[in-house]
Structures are given as structure tokens and as C-alpha cells.
Amino acid sequence: MPRTTHTYALFEVSRATFDEIAAKLREADYDHAFDADGTTIDMHGIGLRAEPAKPPATHGEQLSVHRAMEAKCRELEALLGLLLHAGD
Numbered sequence: 001m002p003r004t005t006h007t008y009a010l011f012e013v014s015r016a017t018f019d020e021i022a023a024k025l026r027e028a029d030y031d032h033a034f035d036a037d038g039t040t041i042d043m044h045g046i047g048l049r050a051e052p053a054k055p056p057a058t059h060g061e062q063l064s065v066h067r068a069m070e071a072k073c074r075e076l077e078a079l080l081g082l083l084l085h086a087g088d
Contacts, residue, residue: 008042021048
């Protein structure tokens with residue numbers, strides 16, 4: 001029987017990333033992909049695909065957000081003015 005070895009490179013990722021990948025693998029019954037203590041996932045033969053990117057906001061959407069932010073700033077300026085002159 002030919003002798004084979006199995007190695008992999010380790011890439012550290014955030015806990016949130018690891019947990020998201022681990023949950024999806026466990027849900028698909030890929031428990032065999034985890035090492036004994038569950039801290040490493042051997043992803044041999046498993047590919048990752050990103051979610052589709054969101055399209056950029058339209059000019060109208062950007063303008064709407066800008067106007068809402070301006071209104072909020074005016075509101076906050078008015079409240080600040082009331083607070084500054086409350087002791088007069």
C-alpha cells in the first residue's frame with residue numbers, strides 16, 4: 001500500500017468566522033473535518049464562496065440618507081441649544 005501524508009496550511013481567522021464555518025460544516029454532518037479538540041478545521045476538498053456583493057446605493061438613496069442625517073443634526077443642535085440655555 002502506498003504511503004501518503006496529509007498536511008495543510010493554517011490560516012488564523014476571527015472567532016466569528018471560525019464559528020460561522022464550523023456551524024455550517026456541522027450542520028452538513030462534516031464532523032470528521034474537525035481535529036480532536038475542535039480548534040482546527042481541515043477543509044480539504046471544501047471551497048468557500050462569498051455572498052453576492054450588494055449593489056452600490058443609487059444617487060436617490062444616498063440623497064435620502066443625507067437628508068435624514070441633516071434633519072437629525074438640526075434636531076440635535078436644537079436640543080443642545082435648549083440644554084445650554086436651560087440655566088439662563
